[in-house]
Amino acid sequence: MAGRMNKTNGAQQRPIRVTMLGLRALFGAQGGIETHARDVSQGLLEAFPDGVQLEVIERQPYVDPNRQVPEWATKLALKAIWSPRSTGAEAIVHTLLGVLRAGLTRPDILHIHGIGPALLTPLARLLGLRVVVTHHGQDYAREKWGAFARMMLKTGERFAARFANERIVIAPGLDAQLLAMYGSQFHYVPNAAPAFTRGSQTHMLRALNIEAGAYVLHVGRIVPEKRQLDLIQALAQLPDARWKLVLAGGNDHPNAYEQLVRSAARADKRVVMAGVLPPADINQLLSHTGLFVLPSTHEGLPISLLEAMAVGAPVLVSHLPSLDALGLPAECYADAENVAQWANAMRERMAVATNPPQAVDWSPWMAAFSIDSVARQTFAIYERALAH
Incomplete structure (x- = not known):
């Protein structure tokens, strides 16, 4: 697309200038947002090279001055702004x-990511900005937050519903739920x-001393709602000493739950704490795992699950x-917090696992999640926001 066209005379208009805000850093920071x-930015720049100018505002403490960025990212502006490094502020x-x-x-x-940052939506509108908010999940349901933080996150959700020009949700079904709650339309992208x-x-398997097809893999931050414990x-209920549990991920801020997880891992030699890994290493672990697991009590649409399905x-x-x-399929589900049910489900998967592991064909589920499709839907929402 060469740029926006004036509907009355066909004259070419300048590209849409978009500033993204609400994330830590576009490269080098773990997290779904x-x-x-990053995926939306890449998709926008590739699908609309002359139709969008993109700036991403990052938090200075998370920006590695020596980082390498891919070729497509040279077309966007990355602006680091100071922030305190504390969970609450x-x-x-x-x-x-x-x-x-x-x-x-x-x-x-101004494209704001997350319902916490969406607290500033009214100020942005007072400044005369057109605002799109992406709702990445009902974060107030996460176990790590106290009562005050949950109240503020709910307020951010309400401000997004009331004041944003357009709103996006990334979790299926959440659009209808929020429409019922607030009477405002949220677009599912x-x-x-x-x-x-x-x-x-x-x-990576050799480095972690694990065997292809004989390990269970979890990828995510070590926080209470992820349920690594x-x-x-x-795993303690399963007798097969050959199988291991690999926990890939960490936490930006040390917390008591992470210490509990690390202590429990030290007590069982079958538990491998892999730490925060780059995408290439995650891809390798996903490609050879006997089972990818996500026992969370709260999720939107987890990218780690899409990554696992992408490699089969x-x-x-x-x-x-x-x-x-x-x-x-029904066998892909278990009830959160029901350890016995998870142990039984894992035991059943272990019984049929092969080495090398056999790939699952998830293609019927994956068609709706292409980067190009997501970018084009997002661009259409930008145009809607500019139209009113």
């Missing part, structure tokens, strides 16, 4: 500074499936509304 923003302080900066730079669209392909390399307890890994996930809406 960061991955989503960094997002809101950084978003405030980002909104004030946008008030000066005047983008056509899912996370994009990564461009992962099933790999053959095995150096449930996985360790489920067998999966086992919690019964949650957003995950049930994917319509996976």
